[in-house]
Amino acid sequence: MGAETTVAAVLRVEAAEKSYGPRKALKGVSLAVGRGEFVALLGPNGAGKSTLFQLLTGLFNADRGRVEVCGCDIRRDAITALAGIGVVFQQATLDLDLSVEANLRFHARLHGMAGRDATARIAEALAQLGLAERAGDKVRELSGGNRRKVELARALLHRPRVLLMDEATVGLDPASRRQLLDQVLALREDGVGVLWATHLVDEAEAADRVIVLHQGKILAEGTPAALVAQAGTGTLAEAFLAMTGGAEAVVRGSD
């Protein structure tokens, strides 16, 4: 199964199971994300990505198995675990009527940051994503791509060890999608581990490692090249189609 991360995993999931009533959404999922590693979680709609993210963000606990952030069990010590996680949710969660700066300040306070320290971090995060001049603008006035960037800046504000991106490019045009992906890929240099969930194969091609999730189970895991070799196909897209049966998969960004 390729390059399994064992040392310095910032995120680790062990045999996680989760059911909603009679429906098993996750059937024993194990994965790890290392320091400075970009892992793409690739799966068609309904694969269990959202359920997995609900467990990773502590919204629910797994029925069985465990979730660890920097060695800290999210069930036992959710607060420490959550402090190490930054999340960009699939749904937009910005207050449209507040300014970019006010949205970030709200988040800073929730994470216990205030005063000059918070101001400096907000400025830094916005500058990093090229949004410094938009700080005073209402979020409503921003394009979809820029709103996502603000959410990325927010997720990074408290300097998390792990960044969770839950289908963060949904609804963005190809250029914005690419830009967001590149910005997240660049975070590897700071040692941030990234778990990038998507159903778009092209977004997984730049990943250090790809995990294919299908019907609540991990089908395959490895570098994009290893997956292509394993499936005996020419491209990652074809490999993905072959593994997941093809019917539900979206090969190219059709959003």
Place this chain on the structure above:
Amino acid sequence: MRLSHALLALQAVTSREVAKFVRQGGRFASALVRPMLWLVVFAAGFQNVFGISIIPPYETYIPYQVYIVPGLLGMVLLFNGMQSSLAMVYDREMGVMRLLLTAPLPRWYLLFAKLLAGTLLSVLQAYAFLGIAALFGVELPWSGWLYALPALVLAGMMLGALGLLMSVHIRQLENFAGTMNFVIFPMFFISPALYPLWKLEESGAAVVHFLAQVNPFTYAVEAIRFALYGQISFEALGVVVGCLVAFFLLAAWGYDPQRGMLKRTGKPG
């Protein structure tokens, strides 16, 4: 949980609620117009129909307008408490709730911060209504404005906690209006808000009288009524505090990731 962190989070949640409230000017207006109609229109027409005899805390005969002020203050708190739960359901549908729940703080504390923020708005609206009542010449002791504060805060928190508890169980925004009709109106009407409960007893409406006695809103209204005259009804305050604790614990339990009453049907993804 560091105290400074806890206070910052409370500040964040409160300023967001206040900012939202200020934006929705209509909400403030309707929160005041509703009880004002009762005070001005309903009470004017009914003051000769409902004779109020002297019952504690009153020491003399009082106009009907004076009698219904505590009930209308309760109504302001009740509506705002339910409004906060509507906001919780809305935030959950919009995903904003997840942002709050991923903050590195105990979940009960985040809910408590929400409750305090909602109560702040409730109490401010209650005082605005007291001001309106004074403008319309309803005579209440001025010291009552001060004495009523603890009762208003506790009653506001109790009704806010009820809203929080309801938000656990209301899955979708669409179900909200129906739920309101089954909560707000019975709670308001089956209480001493509009007439003292002995009237129910006298007219032989035993079932309604019983329901009024198990209605937490009854005690919210009575706690406020006594407080306005500088008196403490230990029975009323006790029930209010007891219900507050019970509702809040149940709500916190409902939002616990372990219990997962919050559990949605699990959207595919």
